Amino acid sequence: MNVTRGFTGRPRVDDPGLPPGQYDAGDDWPVLSAEVTPELAPADWTFRVDGLVEEPRTWNWEQAHELPASAYEGDIHCVTSWSKFGVRFGGVSLDAFLNMVRPHVAATHAVAYSHTGYTTNLPLADLTGGRAWIAWEYDGQPLAPEHGGPARLLVPHLYFWKSAKWIAGIRLLDHDEPGFWEQNGYHARGNPWEEQRYSGD
Amino acid sequence: MTETFTPPTRFAVPGRIAVSDQAATVWQTATITEIRRETPHAATFRLAVPDWQGHLPGQHLMLRLTAGDGYAAQRHYSLASAPDDSGHIELTLDHVEGGEVSGWFHTVARPGDRLEVRGPLSGFFAWPGDRPALLIGAGSGVVPLMSMVRHHRARGLSVPLRLLVSVRSPEELIYGREYGAETTPVFTRSAPHGVPVGRMAAAHVAPLLADQPPGGWEAYVCGSNAFAEHASRLLVSAGQPVDRIRIERFG
Numbered sequence: 001m002n003v004t005r006g007f008t009g010r011p012r013v014d015d016p017g018l019p020p021g022q023y024d025a026g027d028d029w030p031v032l033s034a035e036v037t038p039e040l041a042p043a044d045w046t047f048r049v050d051g052l053v054e055e056p057r058t059w060n061w062e063q064a065h066e067l068p069a070s071a072y073e074g075d076i077h078c079v080t081s082w083s084k085f086g087v088r089f090g091g092v093s094l095d096a097f098l099n100m101v102r103p104h105v106a107a108t109h110a111v112a113y114s115h116t117g118y119t120t121n122l123p124l125a126d127l128t129g130g131r132a133w134i135a136w137e138y139d140g141q142p143l144a145p146e147h148g149g150p151a152r153l154l155v156p157h158l159y160f161w162k163s164a165k166w167i168a169g170i171r172l173l174d175h176d177e178p179g180f181w182e183q184n185g186y187h188a189r190g191n192p193w194e195e196q197r198y199s200g201d
Numbered sequence: 202m203t204e205t206f207t208p209p210t211r212f213a214v215p216g217r218i219a220v221s222d223q224a225a226t227v228w229q230t231a232t233i234t235e236i237r238r239e240t241p242h243a244a245t246f247r248l249a250v251p252d253w254q255g256h257l258p259g260q261h262l263m264l265r266l267t268a269g270d271g272y273a274a275q276r277h278y279s280l281a282s283a284p285d286d287s288g289h290i291e292l293t294l295d296h297v298e299g300g301e302v303s304g305w306f307h308t309v310a311r312p313g314d315r316l317e318v319r320g321p322l323s324g325f326f327a328w329p330g331d332r333p334a335l336l337i338g339a340g341s342g343v344v345p346l347m348s349m350v351r352h353h354r355a356r357g358l359s360v361p362l363r364l365l366v367s368v369r370s371p372e373e374l375i376y377g378r379e380y381g382a383e384t385t386p387v388f389t390r391s392a393p394h395g396v397p398v399g400r401m402a403a404a405h406v407a408p409l410l411a412d413q414p415p416g417g418w419e420a421y422v423c424g425s426n427a428f429a430e431h432a433s434r435l436l437v438s439a440g441q442p443v444d445r446i447r448i449e450r451f452g
């Protein structure tokens with residue numbers, strides 16, 4: 001350990017909800033995206049699931065909203081070290097979409113991609129079992145464009161760069177393929193509890 | 202099946218510069234060798250990092266301060282210095298009110314103090330000096346852009362480079378004395394005599410886009426999220442293609 005002279009840090013409460021190296025951003029919700037926020041109307045939004053599936057399919061806004069509603073209430077963690085507690089998102093569980101396309105047994109990973117072309121990779125197991133959503137509401141309101149509205153992927157148990165904003169689709173693969181940040185040095189999985197920030201962590 | 206997936210849409214900011222994963226994972230000890238005041242709220246910290254592998258202008262690093270009880274705080278900071286082989290790098294930090302890390306730098310740090318860094322990180326905001334660059338920053342958002350300007354000068358590059366910097370007042374303009382003909386400051390609260398006061402607007406961006414070098418500009422926008430949103434919209438309305446706009450948001 002390399003102690004920095006005179007650094008004590010902010011007075012801290014030992015918060016079991018805070019992964020190592022994170023701080024509570026409170027009411028702040030910082031925005032970190034590398035691209036221009038797209039102007040994407042709900043009427044122009046589509047979401048596709050294909051790759052290693054029985055029946056590739058594309059949903060539009062209305063069709064996606066016909067699926068059973070599902071909410072997430074809990075915490076989110078960004079790799080730039082802020083966490084946000086007790087957030088509420090509304091949308092549809094990703095399971096609902098996956099059940100309709102029926103993934104092949106060979107499918108092990110996925111690449112999620114945005115209407116901007118941003119990509120991020122995930123093990124399929126992180127997207128199933130009620131752990132991932134397509135979210136279009138935040139705190140009961142439509143999701144703001146700079147936070148990924150009209151709809152984003154939400155995978156709250158991983159660092160938030162995995163929760164692709166302006167989600168356009170998910171392709172199922174039989175191998176892991178690094179996405180945008182992962183090609184730029186970020187970790188392939190990004191588990192905040194293990195501080196998987198950069199490749200090699 | 203080993204298909205390589207390419208999304209149907211082009212990503213606005215292809216990461217075209219390969220970065221070393223190796224450097225990103227190793228924590229190195231850095232020693233403060235010099236502190237220079239830039240403005241009442243910002244100072245530059247020169248660090249000796251003997252094993253620094255070098256960086257490209259626009260890249261940032263991760264910095265870590267550790268308390269006696271093992272608590273550690275990590276933050277991202279852009280590299281202010283141009284790449285060189287002196288074994289030193291420079292960071293410029295704003296003093297954020299109540300800030301844990303910037304607070305230590307501005308009230309405790311002195312030459313000889315040691316901390317840890319890892320990097321350089323991220324290739325998408327990097328500018329190797331190859332394409333004409335239109336740089337737009339506000340506040341401490343000028344830090345990575347200044348690394349580009351310094352690189353341009355140090356290498357005597359002839360590729361066109363322009364910098365638009367938005368700041369409240371002349372006193373708060375970081376690196377104020379270093380700018381040359383490439384830079385247009387925009388003052389939002391108070392300006393030197395005869396210079397207009399006001400927000401960055403289409404009128405600042407339009408002439409630069411009207412006067413494009415062959416092949417067009419690669420735009421780099423850096424600052425707070427609110428500023429990044431504003432500036433990137435100005436660029437898009439002025440006709441800059443979205444896939445030639447790179448944005449670094451400080452949060």
Ligand SMILES: Cc1cc2nc3c(=O)[nH]c(=O)nc-3n(C[C@H](O)[C@H](O)[C@H](O)COP(=O)(O)OP(=O)(O)OC[C@H]3O[C@@H](n4cnc5c(N)ncnc54)[C@H](O)[C@@H]3O)c2cc1C
Pocket residue numbers: 010023024025080261276277278279280293294295296297298299300301302303304341344345449450451452
């Ligand atoms: C890629 C990147 C590059 C960057 N480059 C630079 C740069 O070159 N220069 C620069 O100055 N900055 C830069 N930043 C911003 C920098 O990373 C830090 O966010 C900034 O220095 C503030 O950190 P801090 O520890 O001082 O403040 P923090 O402690 O993180 O506080 C930030 C704000 O939140 C409030 N706050 C947060 N937690 C608490 C709490 N528990 N209790 C009370 N208040 C709280 C503080 O009052 C303050 O207003 C960059 C950011 C990114 C993402």
